[in-house]
Amino acid sequence: MSTRSTMFDWLLAILLIIVIIMSGVTIYLLNGVYQATIVTPTATRPSITVYALWSGQEEANFKQALGNFTQETGIDVSYYGYTTQDLLISVPLQLKAPPYPVDVVIAPWPYWILQLSPYLESVNDVINASKFPSSFVNPVKDSSGSIWAAPFKLSGKPGFWYRKSFFTSHGLTVPTTYQQFTNTLLPAIKAIPGIEAAIASGDTVGWPLSDTTEGFLMGLGGYQLQLDLETGPSVRNWTDTEVRDPMSSLTSLLTSGYFSTPADWQSQITKLWNGQYGIYWQGSFMTAQPQIQNVSDIDFFGFPGTDGVSGSIDYAVIPKYAPHLTEAKQLVQYLSGADAQTIMVKQGGFLGTNIDVSVTAYKPIDKEVVDFMGKSGMHVVPDLDDTIGGAWQTTFWTELKLLWTSPNQLNQVLNTLETAAIDQQGT
Numbered sequence: 510m511s512t513r514s515t516m517f518d519w520l521l522a523i524l525l526i527i528v529i530i531m532s533g534v535t536i537y538l539l540n541g542v543y544q545a546t547i548v549t550p551t552a553t554r555p556s557i558t559v560y561a562l563w564s565g566q567e568e569a570n571f572k573q574a575l576g577n578f579t580q581e582t583g584i585d586v587s588y589y590g591y592t593t594q595d596l597l598i599s600v601p602l603q604l605k606a607p608p609y610p611v612d613v614v615i616a617p618w619p620y621w622i623l624q625l626s627p628y629l630e631s632v633n634d635v636i637n638a639s640k641f642p643s644s645f646v647n648p649v650k651d652s653s654g655s656i657w658a659a660p661f662k663l664s665g666k667p668g669f670w671y672r673k674s675f676f677t678s679h680g681l682t683v684p685t686t687y688q689q690f691t692n693t694l695l696p697a698i699k700a701i702p703g704i705e706a707a708i709a710s711g712d713t714v715g716w717p718l719s720d721t722t723e724g725f726l727m728g729l730g731g732y733q734l735q736l737d738l739e740t741g742p743s744v745r746n747w748t749d750t751e752v753r754d755p756m757s758s759l760t761s762l763l764t765s766g767y768f769s770t771p772a773d774w775q776s777q778i779t780k781l782w783n784g785q786y787g788i789y790w791q792g793s794f795m796t797a798q799p800q801i802q803n804v805s806d807i808d809f810f811g812f813p814g815t816d817g818v819s820g821s822i823d824y825a826v827i828p829k830y831a832p833h834l835t836e837a838k839q840l841v842q843y844l845s846g847a848d849a850q851t852i853m854v855k856q857g858g859f860l861g862t863n864i865d866v867s868v869t870a871y872k873p874i875d876k877e878v879v880d881f882m883g884k885s886g887m888h889v890v891p892d893l894d895d896t897i898g899g900a901w902q903t904t905f906w907t908e909l910k911l912l913w914t915s916p917n918q919l920n921q922v923l924n925t926l927e928t929a930a931i932d933q934q935g936t
Contacts, residue, residue, distance in 0.1 A: 555584050555833055556584070556585040556587060557584060558589065558611050558612050559589070559611070560589050560596060560611050561614070561615035562590065562593060562596060562615070562617075562823075564590045566798060566799050567794060567797055567858065570853055570856040571588065571853070573856060575588060577852055578840060578844075592713075593714050594714055597618070597621065600625075601621075601625060601628075604629075604828050604830075607828075607830040608832065609828070609830070610832065611831070612827070612832060612833050612834075612837040614828065615824065616823065616824060617664075617895050618895050618898050620896065620897060620902075621899075622649050623649065623651060624899075625657075625826070626655070629657050629658075629826050629827060629828060629829055630827040630828070630834070630837075631657060632827065632841060635838050635845070636656070636841070636842065637845075640846075640865060641845075644891070645862050648891060648896065658824035658825060658826045659825045659841050660823075660824060661845060661862060662860065662861075663821070663822050664792040664821045665882050666790075666791075666792045666819040666892070667792075667793060668815075668881075669708070669789065669812075670781070670807060670808070671788045671808060673807065674806050679697070679698075679701055684810070684813050687812075687813045689813065691762065694787075695708070698788070701787070703784065704785065705785045706767065706768060706769035706770075707787050708762075708769065708789065708790070709777040709780060709781050709789035710769045710770065711771070711773070711774030711775075711789070711791065712771035712910065713773065714903075715905070715907060715910050716894070717790075718771060718910065720791070720792065721790040722759065723892070725755045725812070726755050726756075727812070727817035727818070727819070728755070730751055731816055732815075732816050732888040734751055734752065736890060738897075738930075741930060741934030741935060742935070743934070743935065746930070747923045747927040748923050748927050756919060757919065760916040763912070764916045769786060770914070774791075777789060781800075792821070793858060793859075795807070796858045796872070796874050796875060797856070797858025804872070805873075805874075809881075811881060816886055817888045817890045818887060818889055819889075819892050820882065820890070820891065820892065822891075825840075825845065847861070847866050850866045851866050851870045854875070855870050855872075857874075859875070860875065860879060897933070900929060901926075901933045905926060905929075
């Protein structure tokens with residue numbers, strides 16, 4: 510064999526090897542003969558993005574459930590926590606101008622979700638609607654029967670939270686009537702040395718103040734009053750006597766100095782724990798906050814004599830043009846199921862929406878909230894401002910911040926709320 514022929518054969522072999530390698534084939538030499546084995550390329554691990562409102566311990570708990578989803582499916586999930594205002598404003602802008610990076614959005618505003626429905630995927634084929642109370646599904650269902658969001662988490666707004674050791678050391682008693690609340694408990698707390706105010710006032714954009722206000726509306730006006738306000742001015746106006754009376758009782762306590770100046774809602778938990786406030790109206794997520802250093806030392810009492818309690822649901826929605834639509838549907842199906850919700854429930858501060866979540870999964874204090882909301886004669890009512898939503902919701906938040914600092918402006922506040930309700934809900 511000539512030298513030229515040998516060189517040609519070697520060049521040909523080298524070129525063949527290069528081509529085979531580029532084609533995803535492994536080459537090895539066996540008994541002087543080149544052998545080839547096809548190598549299947551490793552599939553790219555999918556990764557999806559979720560937006561929600563949680564931070565701190567709530568975020569950490571949520572990531573536990575996401576981690577379990579990744580283990581089961583191999584789908585990575587990146588979580589981004591938003592502020593209320595940012596989520597309200599930025600997500601609609603993104604959904605209306607694809608492409609965008611988000612695959613699943615979790616938010617507590619049914620009105621907002623229904624407004625965005627043209628840019629969302631229906632979840633009718635993703636969730637089993639029979640696994641949720643109809644009152645959880647109906648707010649995100651349109652007249653054609655399309656369901657636009659999956660109920661994930663329920664936050665009960667049961668009442669005033671307090672530190673048990675604080676009540677014991679100062680000889681305080683949980684009130685059973687509104688008169689005991691206003692004439693005995695609040696003056697006793699206010700008289701304790703070092704107390705800044707009897708009741709903490711949480712604030713961010715106004716929503717913690719709205720929860721307190723709902724407590725007074727239902728506690729003094731009945732659960733039906735809140736339902737009527739959610740229906741709109743055709744049933745109940747904000748200047749009606751039925752609304753004005755409980756709002757006047759609230760402003761009377763504001764005028765008497767029983768409420769603190771509004772401040773960041775999480776920093777107010779620290780002050781409650783440190784004994785600078787006596788009580789604080791908050792949601793069931795209170796038990797998951799890192800400021801609560803010993804959950805066995807925290808408890809709550811409902812508004813004395815109330816027949817209603819507000820419940821706010823966090824809903825998972827799927828954008829129509831989600832970058833990973835199939836994987837997004839898998840995640841929402843998982844989050845709406847009992848397994849994911851049980852993981853969350855066991856960590857505390859979380860109430861499940863799926864009826865298959867066992868009551869044995871709850872921590873004692875969370876089970877206490879569940880029992881309170883489910884007791885005979887109690888009506889669980891949708892959150893007022895989350896249900897009405899829109900421009901009225903932001904107006905409500907703004908007006909309550911005014912009311913807390915200027916209680917003498919009640920008439921102006923009610924007139925403004927009525928005008929905003931007429932503009933949005935009609936007459």
